[in-house]
Amino acid sequence: MLLQQLVNGLMLGAIYMLVAVAFTIAIGVLNFLNFSLPGLFMLGGMLAFGMMKLGWPWFLAFAGALFVAALVSLIVERFAYRPMQGSDPEVPLVSSLGFLVLLENLMLIRYGSDQQPFPALMPDMNLRIGEVVIGIAQLVSLGISVALVAWLSWFLAATNAGRRIRTVAESRETALLMGIDIRSLVPALFVASALLAALGGILFAVNYQQVSPFMGEGIGFKGVAAMIVGGMGSIWGAVVGGLLIGLAEVLSISMLGADVVNITVYGLLLLILIVRPQGLMGRPATREKL
């Protein structure tokens, strides 16, 4: 039974991982804790649900939800981030939090505050390995998440665009002098992090077959916790942190009961902050990121 819980924990962790990577891109490169990301996570799930309800095939609904999330992220960049460039980093944080509230309430007006059932895409397809049951949908989500993050890590390490991003992460001033067009790079990063968050929301909806206007909050904050546990600004740190938080959550539900989930997850965060303040894979107090 423990093995089954480990599998479930990894599946949930894969979703936290996507959200944590989205957060880590925003904070690692732009030094911006973007609280609209949980909203975009929710938008991914809710819009996919809404479009499928209108009768769209699932692939169109998913593509549409991702497209809208990217678009909304560009609006966040334009109105919450760009005008606040010269101010303290807390200012865009608060304005992005405003977008989270706005998005939640827009969805609330359209779909109501209740949990909505998300249709099963791959009904009753399970793999049985001994005692352990793995849903195909879960397996596909895990595969997509890991492949995407591995690709992203390769992209940052081995391409010109990746080196440009890492240069901006280390020093905007140097990036400017090296001829990096920061003004076009920043919106691209907003789109990338929005796509990761929204994809996380879609995968969550597919796996757990439910959506609600507030589904982003709990997951979003656990995504932040996962990022901090792994080490802010480190992609592989976000991967480790996401999986760890997912495992901690599932194991504590099965062993200690659902009431103590938050104590376990945030207790883990607190413990790691005390023992290793820079996070598991973060580098202490340098400018080095990603």
Added chain:
Amino acid sequence: MALLEVSGLSVSYGRVAALNDVSLTVREGEIVTVLGANGAGKSTLLRAILGAVPAKAGGVTFAGEDVSREPPHARIARGLCLVPEGRRILISLSVEENLLLGAHMRRDTEAVRREMDAIYGRFPNLAERRKMLASCLSGGEQQMLAIGRAMMARPRLMMLDEPSLGLSPLFVSKLFALIRELNAEGLSVLLVEQNTTKALAVAHGATVLELGRVIMAGDPKALAADPRLQEAYLGEGAAAPAPY
């Protein structure tokens, strides 16, 4: 033919004027040096030529084209580049990645590889440490890396901002030999330096700034002998000779 033509350039930081009506010309194949005390506006001049700080008035013409309204990346694509003050090596990137960053706008991957190998041939120390983080390099090696990175952009004009700062005398000599060598290979150079003697010795033309204005310009040999040059560094009426 004039490669770079700066005419009447003025730059302000808020209400403080940093550059006032500065003009200078770099002809193809020349080394031109810009001298002046700290705060004279030398770095600001180079940044304004690159487009990294906005000009309040005046213009920059490069290779016959008015680039005054272009952002830095467009000017760099035309063959203008800056080796910034303090080198600004990216310490979270490896030596090789720093070099590749210099070529980040180029798509001719094979030529980039070849030129990187040529740079490794020129700077064997960098070749040995190519996979290491650039933070492991000594100051002199970092300067070589900064110049190598700039060369990767295939510049026609390289602007160097105080490249000898903080280097050992041995490395300073190597640096000036390198500048001569690159120039002999056809690169035009705009050199900002504190080491007046060495800069005037390699330059074909010189301009002296004081408080954001051009106070002297012309032949470096004549300037080297001019007592007003020392005054520009040490203030009015300074009689003491420069330390070297």
